[in-house]
Amino acid sequence: xxxxxxRQGVLHAEGIPLSAIAEAVGTPVYVYSRAAIVERYRAFxxxxxxxxxxxxxxxxxxxxxxxxVLAVQGAGFDIVSGGELARVLRAGGDPGKVxxxxxxxxxxxxxxxxxxxxxxxxxxxEAELLRIDAIAGQLGKIAPIxxxxxxxxxxxxxxxxxxxxxxNKFGIPIAVAADVYRRAARLPHIGIRGIACxxxxxxxxxxxxxxxxxxxxxxxxxxxxxxxxxQHLDLGGGVGxxxxxxxxxxxxxxxxxxHAALGDMPHARVFELGRALVGNAGLLLTRIEYLKQxxxxxxxxxxxxxxxxxxPTLYDAYHDILPLRQSDGEQRxxxxxxxICESGDFLxxxxxxxxxxxxxxxxxxxxxxxxxxxxxxxNTRPRVPEVMVDGEQFHVVRRRETLEDLFGxxxxxxx
Ligand code: LLP
Numbered sequence: 001x002x003x004x005x006x007r008q009g010v011l012h013a014e015g016i017p018l019s020a021i022a023e024a025v026g027t028p029v030y031v032y033s034r035a036a037i038v039e040r041y042r043a044f045x046x047x048x049x050x051x052x053x054x055x056x057x058x059x060x061x062x063x064x065x066x067x068x069v070l071a072v073q074g075a076g077f078d079i080v081s082g083g084e085l086a087r088v089l090r091a092g093g094d095p096g097k098v099x100x101x102x103x104x105x106x107x108x109x110x111x112x113x114x115x116x117x118x119x120x121x122x123x124x125x126e127a128e129l130l131r132i133d134a135i136a137g138q139l140g141k142i143a144p145i146x147x148x149x150x151x152x153x154x155x156x157x158x159x160x161x162x163x164x165x166x167x168n169k170f171g172i173p174i175a176v177a178a179d180v181y182r183r184a185a186r187l188p189h190i191g192i193r194g195i196a197c198x199x200x201x202x203x204x205x206x207x208x209x210x211x212x213x214x215x216x217x218x219x220x221x222x223x224x225x226x227x228x229x230x231q232h233l234d235l236g237g238g239v240g241x242x243x244x245x246x247x248x249x250x251x252x253x254x255x256x257x258x259h260a261a262l263g264d265m266p267h268a269r270v271f272e273l274g275r276a277l278v279g280n281a282g283l284l285l286t287r288i289e290y291l292k293q294x295x296x297x298x299x300x301x302x303x304x305x306x307x308x309x310x311x312p313t314l315y316d317a318y319h320d321i322l323p324l325r326q327s328d329g330e331q332r333x334x335x336x337x338x339x340i341c342e343s344g345d346f347l348x349x350x351x352x353x354x355x356x357x358x359x360x361x362x363x364x365x366x367x368x369x370x371x372x373x374x375x376x377x378x379n380t381r382p383r384v385p386e387v388m389v390d391g392e393q394f395h396v397v398r399r400r401e402t403l404e405d406l407f408g409x410x411x412x413x414x415x
Pocket of ligand 1: 057060078101239273276
């Protein structure tokens with residue numbers, strides 16, 4: 001399905017013209033489609049089958065309503081902080097379906113996860129393993145763990161979002177993983193449950209994930225030969241989406257690769273999908289403030305900026321930009337830029353768009369993942385609201401911040 005489409009020449013989110021949302025809530029605003037999120041989750045969960053636990057990588061979009069929609073579907077969650085755990089619990093997620101990733105878990109976070117009864121810690125170092133064992137001991141619990149191994153495969157994606165190469169800080173090098181498992185097996189408060197990896201994000205080619213899966217299988221064989229049995233294999237996330245003209249793997253392609261790589265092994269399979277579930281289920285709606293003629297280019301200054309959507313600035317990422325009214329009129333090239341005082345503040349460069357007018361609305365597409373969650377208050381810009389469309393209705397699932405929200409935690413010096 002395409003959650004966002006032109007109907008009679010007007011861009012809609014499901015059954016609602018986006019202009020109605022801008023009217024009611026103002027701009028900029030993030031807009032998500034509930035149906036699109038559910039459809040993507042179901043497509044992956046159904047294709048991967050009953051032996052799979054599809055965890056949503058909360059970092060991609062942690063709005064409580066987004067988590068709630070997925071929790072209702074029975075999704076698990078991949079978290080990287082105590083804050084994300086609290087969000088999952090608040091949204092009604094099942095702690096028994098939570099995996100906890102991340103290289104820097106604190107004592108308090110480990111304790112909270114043990115108390116909540118999560119499914120598994122994905123442990124990223126031996127030091128972390130020892131710390132989890134000690135805290136579990138204090139609480140009289142056995143901590144369920146997988147080691148996140150670094151399989152040293154090249155995911156062929158942007159260097160900032162590739163994680164499975166030996167030069168990256170993530171995971172335990174596969175060459176020493178068996179040794180760490182042996183030591184884990186001797187720790188009194190550790191329960192070995194699985195083997196995990198995650199090699200990078202926005203992957204368009206499945207072969208690196210297949211290679212990683214095969215390396216996990218070899219490790220599993222070594223461990224099984226020594227009586228260390230795991231119950232699940234966690235292949236991480238990273239499935240890419242279409243931003244422009246990429247051809248990402250479909251849920252069926254992905255499931256086919258998994259079945260081919262793991263065969264009929266009885267092990268449960270865990271996945272940590274973020275972008276693939278929500279990336280194309282959201283957009284950022286913005287209004288044109290000014291049109292400005294530079295010496296050799298047209299600038300379109302909009303009310304959204306790099307603090308609202310960092311991806312273009314940070315990764316030179318491409319996000320499609322659609323005018324709310326379809327037009328087959330003449331096109332021009334625009335740099336779509338925000339009001340922030342940095343040259344890096346752009347949403348698109350040299351983009352061909354129909355001739356634009358001040359006050360017009362634009363939709364920045366594919367902004368459902370790593371959009372709002374990476375936003376900041378830079379330039380004292382209150383963070384924008386988030387809206388969830390559900391058929392013919394929409395709900396404000398995060399209100400626009402006020403200046404008082406921003407000033408609240410600050411104090412002036414005594415006079
Ligand atoms: N599991 C782990 C351990 C991760 O580190 C990540 C993402 C995921 C799962 C989910 O990956 P996904 O399925 O969403 O690709 N801010 C960047 C993306 C950073 C991804 C970090 N880790 C961006 O905007 O492209």
